[in-house]
Amino acid sequence: MFSRREFLKSAGALATGATLPAWAAAASRSTATKSYALRPAEVELALAGVAGKTNFWAFNGTVPGQTMRIRRGERVQIQVDNGLGVDTTIHWHGVRVPNAMDGVPQVTQAPIKPNIHFDYEWVARDSGTFWYHPHQSSFEQVPRGLYGALIVEEDKPITVDRDEVWMLADIKLDEEGRQVEDFGRILDFGNEGRLGNHVLVNGQPGGRLTVRSGERIRLRLINAASARVFKPAIAGHSMTVIAYDGQAVEPHAVEVLDLGPGMRADIVIDCMHAAGTTFAIVDRHRRSLGEIGRIVYQDGKAVRNKPLKSSLLLPGNRLPEPNIDMATDHYIVFQGGMRGAPIIGTIDGKPGKIQELMEKHGLTWTMNFSAQHEHALMHEPLLHFRKGEHVRLHMINETEYTHPMHLHGHFFRVLAVDGKATRFREWRDTVLMPPRSSVEVAFVADNPGEWMYHCHILDHAAGGMMGTFLVE
Ligand SMILES: [Cu+2]
Incomplete structure (x- = not known):
């Protein structure tokens, strides 16, 4: 017997070289498959401004793990090969997956043992900004560095000059630049959680958003911190929120975002200041560590002198409407x-x-x-x-x-x-x-x-x- 999937695979293979009938081309497009391999393991990485190397747990050796960019409707296969000395799983935060693919140990699957691999497979039903991380001992595995962005592109995206992802997190370092391994303290469980002492943007201290004057930027903010709530505000710029947790919202301007752990906000920034200027992105939360990063305007000619007028309304997903x-x-x-x-x-x-x-x-x-x-x-x-x-x-x-x-x-x-x-x-x-x-x-x-x-x-x-x- 030829399964539907095998049939579509062979139809896809045909596409190389031969001209496909329109129906077959459409079928292979709608079930296009993307494959990833993720291996969580211990790694030593250099942090900017920190002496020596810092100990992390990372997917394929990088923090964050690779950004998975897929299209809505695509089938995704992820082979996870556990290179850690402990059990793990991966949860696809915000993705409406079938239950067995949700990555929750004991509840939806057996934990992935060391040196064992597990295959996840699901179809991206919704466009938006999502992320992935272990659900096994997540209070330890996530802050050690196991997290990555998962972007599902819209069929018809809004017009921007650039689409950027900032994964916000924090890290607790000692004086030698090593991660403090004080995970699992009941004092943290019963209070505000274990907070780091350095903010990381895409795995490094001090985020830099380099722009040209006139550019319109879509910035996808993901709070991957294990406990820290961020309240980002940008000096001299207004932020227009276009999505929360990956789902379209009526575009609206905010001065400050309220981003708890796990949450995402897609914002649009029109960068209308002069070349050569710099603006701070600060955390206004009461437990803030100060600056998160900066917008740095490159020298050179402006891309445009007035902000783009095109609509910021995202197409939205087909979510079941509660009555x-x-x-x-x-x-x-x-x-x-x-x-x-x-x-x-x-x-x-x-x-x-x-x-x-x-x-x-x-x-x-x-x-x-x-x-x-x-x-x-x-x-x-x-x-x-x-x-x-x-x-x-x-x-x-x-x-x-x-x-x-x-x-x-x-x-x-x-x-x-x-x-x-x-x-x-x-x-x-x-x-x-x-x-x-x-x-x-x-x-x-x-x-x-x-x-x-x-x-x-x-x-x-x-x-x-x-x-x-x-x-x-
Ligand atoms: Cu809580």
């Missing part, structure tokens, strides 16, 4: 953390205190009164949805901390924060939940399987703020 009138209401209550009420849920079936949860289980947070060890083999889904169910999810944050909450396999519309309707009802896969707040989102649970729902401050996830939703 609020027919939606079922579901609730998640968040409790815990070292600062705040000594609350919480259940320990061994009885109401317990945070102190007890920490001492007995090494956990610091609960969702709906239950805390989970990272990817435990035995676990109960937090919520159950019927396949196709329209869901309105009420998230009630009773903690004193901010949490970027991430749902796998789906996008949701953000309806309201503290009862106040959002301006754009934007689609997201990760939403920032401010301290002591409520956030309302809605989505259609159309992707069958058991999906992670967790805080993307990876230390919080490891401290119990992770659970699953079952769609069946």
Whole structure:
């Protein structure tokens, strides 16, 4: 028997040399396959301005891993060959993959053992800015350097002079320029997470966006930090947001972005200053380390003297639209953390205190009164949805901390924060939940399987703020 895939492969092979009938050409285009090989392993890399070499874990020896640029509708095959001394997996953050390809150890697959390989394969249904990283001990593996960008290009992109990716992260270095290996401390789990002491842009300190006067730049910002929330602002420039988490939003200007771990923003910058000038991109968050990078105007003639007038509205993806009138209401209550009420849920079936949860289980947070060890083999889904169910999810944050909450396999519309309707009802896969707040989102649970729902401050996830939703 000839499978459809083999048939299309041979149809694709025919394309070299022979003229294909239009139907065959279209078929091979729509199922074009891109293959990647990713090998996570230890590596020593030089950081600008840092003496000596720095120890990383990296995909194919670079931090970030290679940027995967694909087109919407393309099939992607990724062979992961584990060169680490520990188990790993890869999660395709924001990509609506089939459950078995989601890369969550114990939940969607067995962990990839050292020296073993695993093949991922999925079709890019949505265009947008996504990223990939391990879901195994992510509080350690991600900050060690295992992360990379995944860009799915639109069929009809907007007009810009250049399309750039900045992966933001931080790193904790000692005086010799080595990574401090203090991962997994309960003090970090129960507070704001483990913060680095240097900001990295695409793996190096001090991002540089070199531009020519008049250029219009699309900048895809990805927060790959394990715990740091960035609030980037650009001196002398306005940022027009065109997408959040890869999904189109009505273009709107902002002075400051609010980018929690896991979150993305596509912004457009019209660079209308004079050649030879420089502008700082600063982090305005209260835990900021200062400058993230700079826009540097090259010498030379301006590309144009007035900003481009063309539309910044992205075509958008076909996401299932939740109907609020027919939606079922579901609730998640968040409790815990070292600062705040000594609350919480259940320990061994009885109401317990945070102190007890920490001492007995090494956990610091609960969702709906239950805390989970990272990817435990035995676990109960937090919520159950019927396949196709329209869901309105009420998230009630009773903690004193901010949490970027991430749902796998789906996008949701953000309806309201503290009862106040959002301006754009934007689609997201990760939403920032401010301290002591409520956030309302809605989505259609159309992707069958058991999906992670967790805080993307990876230390919080490891401290119990992770659970699953079952769609069946
Ligand atoms: Cu959190």
